[in-house]
Amino acid sequence: MSTDLATVTDLVEKFLAEHPPASTDDQVLRGARFDAGLAYPHFDQGFGGLGVDPTLSPVVERLFLDAGCSDWSSRNVIGLGMAAQTVHTHGTPAQKTKYLRPLFTGEEIWCQLFSEPGAGSDLAALATRAVPDGDEYVLNGQKIWTSLGHMARRGLLVARTDPDQPKHRGLSYFLLDMTTPGVEVRGLRQITGQAEFNEVYLTDARVPAADLLGAVGDGWRVAMTTLMNERVAIGRRGGGRGDGPIGAAVRAYRKAVAEGRADAADRDRLLQLWTRVEAARLTNTRAAARAGQGAPGPEGSIAKLQFAELNKAVFEFAVDLAGDEAMLIDDYTFSRPGASSASHAAQDVRKAYLRSLANSIEGGTSEIMRNILGERVLGLPGEPRIDRDRPWKDVPRS
Amino acid sequence: MSFTPGPEAEELRAVVRGFLEKRCGEVEIRRWMETEDGHDPAVWRQAAGELGLQGLAVDERWGGSGASTVELGVVFEELGRALYGGPFFGTVALAATVLTELDDQAAQERHLPGIAAGDTTASVVWGGSDPLTSTLRADRDGAGWRLTGRAEPMVDAGLAGLLLAVAATPDGPGVFAVDCTGPVEGLTRTALNPLDLTRKLAAVDLAGVSATAVGVPGEITPALTRALDIAVLALSCEQVGGAARVLEMAVEYANTRVQFGRKIGSFQAIKHKCADMLVAVESARSCAYHGIWAAAHDPAELPIAAGLAGAVCSESYARCALDNIQLHGGIGFTWEHPAHLDLKRARSSRRLLGTPGRHRARLADLLDIPEVSA
Numbered sequence: 216m217s218t219d220l221a222t223v224t225d226l227v228e229k230f231l232a233e234h235p236p237a238s239t240d241d242q243v244l245r246g247a248r249f250d251a252g253l254a255y256p257h258f259d260q261g262f263g264g265l266g267v268d269p270t271l272s273p274v275v276e277r278l279f280l281d282a283g284c285s286d287w288s289s290r291n292v293i294g295l296g297m298a299a300q301t302v303h304t305h306g307t308p309a310q311k312t313k314y315l316r317p318l319f320t321g322e323e324i325w326c327q328l329f330s331e332p333g334a335g336s337d338l339a340a341l342a343t344r345a346v347p348d349g350d351e352y353v354l355n356g357q358k359i360w361t362s363l364g365h366m367a368r369r370g371l372l373v374a375r376t377d378p379d380q381p382k383h384r385g386l387s388y389f390l391l392d393m394t395t396p397g398v399e400v401r402g403l404r405q406i407t408g409q410a411e412f413n414e415v416y417l418t419d420a421r422v423p424a425a426d427l428l429g430a431v432g433d434g435w436r437v438a439m440t441t442l443m444n445e446r447v448a449i450g451r452r453g454g455g456r457g458d459g460p461i462g463a464a465v466r467a468y469r470k471a472v473a474e475g476r477a478d479a480a481d482r483d484r485l486l487q488l489w490t491r492v493e494a495a496r497l498t499n500t501r502a503a504a505r506a507g508q509g510a511p512g513p514e515g516s517i518a519k520l521q522f523a524e525l526n527k528a529v530f531e532f533a534v535d536l537a538g539d540e541a542m543l544i545d546d547y548t549f550s551r552p553g554a555s556s557a558s559h560a561a562q563d564v565r566k567a568y569l570r571s572l573a574n575s576i577e578g579g580t581s582e583i584m585r586n587i588l589g590e591r592v593l594g595l596p597g598e599p600r601i602d603r604d605r606p607w608k609d610v611p612r613s
Numbered sequence: 614m615s616f617t618p619g620p621e622a623e624e625l626r627a628v629v630r631g632f633l634e635k636r637c638g639e640v641e642i643r644r645w646m647e648t649e650d651g652h653d654p655a656v657w658r659q660a661a662g663e664l665g666l667q668g669l670a671v672d673e674r675w676g677g678s679g680a681s682t683v684e685l686g687v688v689f690e691e692l693g694r695a696l697y698g699g700p701f702f703g704t705v706a707l708a709a710t711v712l713t714e715l716d717d718q719a720a721q722e723r724h725l726p727g728i729a730a731g732d733t734t735a736s737v738v739w740g741g742s743d744p745l746t747s748t749l750r751a752d753r754d755g756a757g758w759r760l761t762g763r764a765e766p767m768v769d770a771g772l773a774g775l776l777l778a779v780a781a782t783p784d785g786p787g788v789f790a791v792d793c794t795g796p797v798e799g800l801t802r803t804a805l806n807p808l809d810l811t812r813k814l815a816a817v818d819l820a821g822v823s824a825t826a827v828g829v830p831g832e833i834t835p836a837l838t839r840a841l842d843i844a845v846l847a848l849s850c851e852q853v854g855g856a857a858r859v860l861e862m863a864v865e866y867a868n869t870r871v872q873f874g875r876k877i878g879s880f881q882a883i884k885h886k887c888a889d890m891l892v893a894v895e896s897a898r899s900c901a902y903h904g905i906w907a908a909a910h911d912p913a914e915l916p917i918a919a920g921l922a923g924a925v926c927s928e929s930y931a932r933c934a935l936d937n938i939q940l941h942g943g944i945g946f947t948w949e950h951p952a953h954l955d956l957k958r959a960r961s962s963r964r965l966l967g968t969p970g971r972h973r974a975r976l977a978d979l980l981d982i983p984e985v986s987a
């Protein structure tokens with residue numbers, strides 16, 4: 216294990232000596248990094264990895280960032296955080312060869328076409344149809360809340376191939392080229408004024424059968440890989456003690472004290488948040504060490520739940536400290552961000568606060584996280600269900 | 614870096630858990646609750662003689678095993694889980710730790726072998742809410758000292774054979790040993806009615822009690838601070854053990870009790886409470902494990918790590934114990950059900966070595982987060 220760490224660190228150092236970040240084009244560097252197996256060190260050889268322990272991958276990423284390489288984690292948040300793992304786990308060699316490299320270099324941004332107007336928490340109820348036609352499938356339906364859909368070249372799409380099956384069984388998973396005719400992306404404005412997410416209309420859009428990920432009807436299982444990785448990606452943002460939003464809150468508190476706006480209760484409230492954030496960070500460290508060998512499990516929901524609730528509380532506190540400024544905002548000008556701002560601490564604190572309200576909705580709501588912890592981690596019984604064994608087409612929908 | 618206890622500590626845990634399940638079940642706990650000394654001396658001796666628990670972190674020179682705070686923490690976690698009633702906290706977490714950290718060879722030689730062997734029970738006492746500003750007073754008397762003042766409520770102090778009193782001297786705080794194996798002139802100890810019957814509390818009155826200094830009065834503050842941090846971590850581990858046991862209890866009941874034709878665990882109001890308890894237990898566990906790891910491997914981190922654990926673990930335990938009663942309905946409000954034992958332990962240990970609020974305030978000082986000036 217530690218020898219692996221030494222070997223990998225050594226490889227990174229050699230690589231960086233041959234490709235100095237300061238004088239190497241970003242895309243060229245990332246391509247070479249992929250070819251050297253240093254993109255996702257835990258992936259298989261030939262697909263951007265070296266087949267080493269997954270705990271080494273964040274270490275390697277940190278080394279590259281510290282050496283001054285660019286950070287793509289927000290710009291291609293879905294590609295790097297979810298699509299890569301899903302394609303690597305379920306893809307054919309041809310699919311891995313085709314998709315993983317441009318995803319890593321940043322040539323191709325990815326989006327996630329899961330949610331629909333009628334299927335959010337209950338993702339398996341989704342209605343977008345995929346009907347086979349020769350060696351293609353024809354797609355019809357509507358997706359919604361598609362983050363970075365306006366930037367994306369490719370999408371992770373779940374669609375219904377068999378409406379006569381119960382809802383979980385009739386689904387299939389596709390890798391969709393977003394430039395396909397019949398794919399229309401429309402911006403949706405959020406409470407921040409910006410449009411980070413979109414509606415995506417699919418009208419007789421054709422996707423080759425070769426772009427099915429996993430078997431026909433196996434879409435739910437493949438989607439689970441995506442969702443588990445999503446929760447981990449959201450919950451386990453790295454960083455040390457006091458980094459991120461809580462660090463911003465500490466700075467905001469100092470400023471408020473200096474300007475005479477804080478009161479005695481604020482200090483304890485700050486420390487309540489600080490201790491909870493630090494406890495969550497240590498829990499993530501422990502979970503990461505334990506999960507070492509395998510795919511993320513349902514415990515990822517602890518991290519996701521804590522991240523969401525704490526982020527909201529921390530930004531609420533920061534806004535409370537802003538005094539009368541809390542009644543104002545920088546502006547609500549419509550814009551289309553080129554990167555996800557799910558955890559941003561850098562921008563206008565009031566906007567960051569507004570954005571944080573989505574943290575307990577996106578990637579699975581906090582209520583759903585608690586269901587998962589209760590049922591999958593603690594083994595409590597599920598709720599009575601009326602949809603489980605009935606054909607999807609007969610289940611009531613709003 | 615992993616701060617989770619390693620395989621050796623886990624082996625020790627299994628042994629301790631097996632022992633406690635056999636010798637210290639709910640029946641025994643309840644029997645001891647009604648007695649004056651709150652435990653069974655035979656179990657105490659067995660814990661020392663066969664398992665070496667009292668001497669676990671005591672140096673080998675004094676008959677201990679010289680294990681680290683990690684092993685010690687795991688033992689406290691198991692004791693907390695079992696709600697063990699003996700004077701282990703006062704003797705091991707407080708007295709043995711203070712003696713070890715103060716590093717006064719003569720005092721160690723006199724007291725630690727008895728503690729490790731299970732012959733001596735002990736505790737540390739102070740006046741007021743913070744040992745470092747103890748209101749007890751020590752006055753010179755020839756080569757020795759005389760102690761005056763009142764300390765209450767003090768854990769495990771009523772029957773302890775050795776009391777270590779933190780008292781103020783003109784040079785600053787000192788620690789003073791009082792041998793209580795026989796009658797002591799000027800010492801009055803009164804058993805109090807503890808909210809938590811599994812943990813005995815006493816009032817200690819000192820009217821010119823003759824005592825011996827441990828370490829040099831006025832120079833012990835750093836060592837005493839370290840010792841108290843370690844004691845806070847031992848307490849935090851106890852609280853983790855209790856909280857985890859409470860969560861098990863809650864989940865077990867939610868999985869069996871049926872109302873409206875369903876197991877109550879299928880109602881989200883109950884399920885989500887359990888999920889929040891899980892998050893609370895895991896948060897507490899992370900802080901406690903990180904703390905005992907830091908105490909052993911990264912001493913510079915100890916103050917912050919102990920402050921964090923002190924702030925988080927009592928809150929987690931108290932919350933789990935409270936929700937567990939609600940989740941059990943009427944049965945959870947009965948004397949027969951164990952739910953109240955944990956609630957009472959949680960409520961009282963929350964004050965034992967500083968409230969969560971005080972730990973947060975200290976943490977703020979350590980992190981250089983300013984106070985609001987009046």
Ligand SMILES: Cc1cc2nc3c(=O)[nH]c(=O)nc-3n(C[C@H](O)[C@H](O)[C@H](O)COP(=O)(O)OP(=O)(O)OC[C@H]3O[C@@H](n4cnc5c(N)ncnc54)[C@H](O)[C@@H]3O)c2cc1C
Pocket residue numbers: 326327328329330332334335336337359360361362363412573576577578579580581582583586881
């Ligand atoms: C900023 C943002 C970005 C997003 N990006 C994407 C994306 O890129 N791709 C994508 O596919 N989706 C995306 N989403 C969608 C997101 O995953 C869904 O919004 C989410 O799963 C909730 O679904 P819903 O909005 O339909 O709410 P609903 O599922 O209708 O939920 C409404 C309320 O009911 C509660 N509820 C529902 N079911 C239960 C239950 N069983 N038990 C208890 N409570 C329940 C919910 O917790 C919620 O409070 C994004 C959302 C946001 C806000």
